[in-house]
Amino acid sequence: xxxxxxxxxxxxxxxxxxxxxxxxxxxxxxxxxxxxxxxxxxxxxxxxxxxxxxxxxxxxxxxxxxxxxxxxxxxxxxxxxxxxxxxxxxxxxxxxxxxxxxxxxxxxxxxxxxxxxxxxxxxxxxxxxxxxxxxxxxxxxxxxxxxxxxxxxxxxxxxxxxxxxxxxxxxxxxxxxxxxxxxxxxxxxxxxxxxxxxxxxxxxxxxxxxxxxxxxxxxxxxxxxxxxxxxxxxxxxxxxxxxxxxxxxxxxxxxxxxxxxxxxxxxxxxxxxxxxxxxxxxxxxxxxxxxxxxxxxxxxxxxxxxxxxxxxxxxxxxxxxxxxxxxxxxxxxxxxxxxxxxxxxxxxxxxxxxxxxxxxxxxxxxxxxxxxxxxxxxxxxxxxxxxxxxxxxxxxxxxxxxxxxxxxxxxxxxxxxxxxxxxxxxxxxxxxxxxxxxxxxxxxxxxxxxxxxxxxxxxxxxxx
Numbered sequence: 001x002x003x004x005x006x007x008x009x010x011x012x013x014x015x016x017x018x019x020x021x022x023x024x025x026x027x028x029x030x031x032x033x034x035x036x037x038x039x040x041x042x043x044x045x046x047x048x049x050x051x052x053x054x055x056x057x058x059x060x061x062x063x064x065x066x067x068x069x070x071x072x073x074x075x076x077x078x079x080x081x082x083x084x085x086x087x088x089x090x091x092x093x094x095x096x097x098x099x100x101x102x103x104x105x106x107x108x109x110x111x112x113x114x115x116x117x118x119x120x121x122x123x124x125x126x127x128x129x130x131x132x133x134x135x136x137x138x139x140x141x142x143x144x145x146x147x148x149x150x151x152x153x154x155x156x157x158x159x160x161x162x163x164x165x166x167x168x169x170x171x172x173x174x175x176x177x178x179x180x181x182x183x184x185x186x187x188x189x190x191x192x193x194x195x196x197x198x199x200x201x202x203x204x205x206x207x208x209x210x211x212x213x214x215x216x217x218x219x220x221x222x223x224x225x226x227x228x229x230x231x232x233x234x235x236x237x238x239x240x241x242x243x244x245x246x247x248x249x250x251x252x253x254x255x256x257x258x259x260x261x262x263x264x265x266x267x268x269x270x271x272x273x274x275x276x277x278x279x280x281x282x283x284x285x286x287x288x289x290x291x292x293x294x295x296x297x298x299x300x301x302x303x304x305x306x307x308x309x310x311x312x313x314x315x316x317x318x319x320x321x322x323x324x325x326x327x328x329x330x331x332x333x334x335x336x337x338x339x340x341x342x343x344x345x346x347x348x349x350x351x352x353x354x355x356x357x358x359x360x361x362x363x364x365x366x367x368x369x370x371x372x373x374x375x376x377x378x379x380x381x382x383x384x385x386x387x388x389x390x391x392x393x394x395x396x397x398x399x400x401x402x403x404x405x406x407x408x409x410x411x412x413x414x415x416x417x418x419x420x421x422x423x424x425x426x427x428x429x430x431x432x433x434x435x436x437x438x439x440x441x442x443x444x445x446x447x448x449x450x451x452x453x454x455x456x457x458x459x460x461x462x463x464x
Contacts, residue, residue: 046211050140092125209380213354240283243349299351367390
């Protein structure tokens with residue numbers, strides 16, 4: 001049974017669908033602050049997803065992407081597949097002024113600044129500088145975790161922790177920033193519940209999914225070549241995505257490690273073997289029960305080495321020959337197109353189930369306790385049973401049951417439940433885009449449709 005996503009529980013009805021627009025004769029010029037990293041295909045997918053949803057409002061919508069990090073490979077992706085988007089680089093100086101001419105021009109021309117999907121306020125300082133201009137801004141599907149990865153918990157425990165917080169726990173700096181927003185879409189219901197309990201006033205506060213659900217960039221030829229190279233049988237193989245409890249950002253970015261980095265490395269050293277053993281057990285079940293192959297591939301670049309260090313070494317001798325380990329960090333369009341050719345995806349990273357949903361492939365999310373509350377998004381879309389906590393004593397049995405269901409449905413595309421969840425997410429993203437663009441008409445309001453779903457400032461925890 002698909003559970004309806006949460007609807008707004010705070011904003012009064014007369015306010016909700018009526019967003020002001022200072023230029024009613026034309027759509028807004030939107031400056032999208034997004035693209036937080038290129039070492040994570042989940043991060044990479046946020047921007048093309050948001051841009052696709054916003055572009056669907058009309059070709060006259062002027063969209064500018066202001067990326068935090070964007071590599072040459074990703075720039076080529078935009079140039080080839082979304083050539084209509086303008087990309088501007090630059091930062092803000094200590095006084096909140098753009099450091100490049102291109103950013104200064106975009107900053108001056110934009111009608112609204114939109115914070116892209118993220119695990120926290122990835123661009124909180126930028127929005128505070130923008131807030132001083134008096135122009136509108138909004139949040140396009142974010143998670144705001146009041147505890148974060150340093151308070152390991154299951155999603156159920158996180159819900160209990162949030163309910164135990166006082167109504168004034170939210171930092172005043174973040175409360176003021178959120179209150180001044182034109183809209184604040186929470187990509188998971190735990191974030192929505194937390195901010196509702198904090199009695200946040202002012203913005204249009206509602207559930208709104210991660211923009212990755214609207215991503216549609218596939219590289220079919222590259223995926224065909226990969227499937228042939230690794231001798232995979234289309235529709236019969238499983239993609240398995242490993243991860244550590246903490247991404248080693250100091251190694252990813254070539255930085256000198258600090259105390260926090262050493263702490264994260266130590267946690268990984270203590271848990272990598274046991275966490276990956278759970279993944280290996282599920283891989284073993286798949287191979288032995290189906291005779292199919294497994295492709296071990298990364299969502300993050302560091303996981304290429306992580307996979308090579310553990311697979312197929314930790315697998316039984318009868319299973320290892322059926323497991324292939326991706327030798328390189330693939331790009332977003334190739335990964336998504338490969339998911340389309342797989343029977344299913346079993347991932348320890350949170351965004352691969354979304355990528356799989358865009359091509360109708362069922363997925364299982366094996367969640368680690370150091371992840372944020374963003375994993376609640378799957379329950380919000382009726383797929384809560386596909387989330388398995390890695391430390392759950394029944395994890396192996398649950399994974400086996402879910403994998404058996406995927407095996408039974410091989411050859412059926414799109415997967416019915418996955419397609420329904422994806423349709424609900426993209427319908428809601430269309431409503432969110434309508435709000436951001438400033439267009440409202442018949443069937444285009446911001447109501448959730450029936451059946452659809454120092455200080456503690458800037459809860460920015462990395463990742464997606």
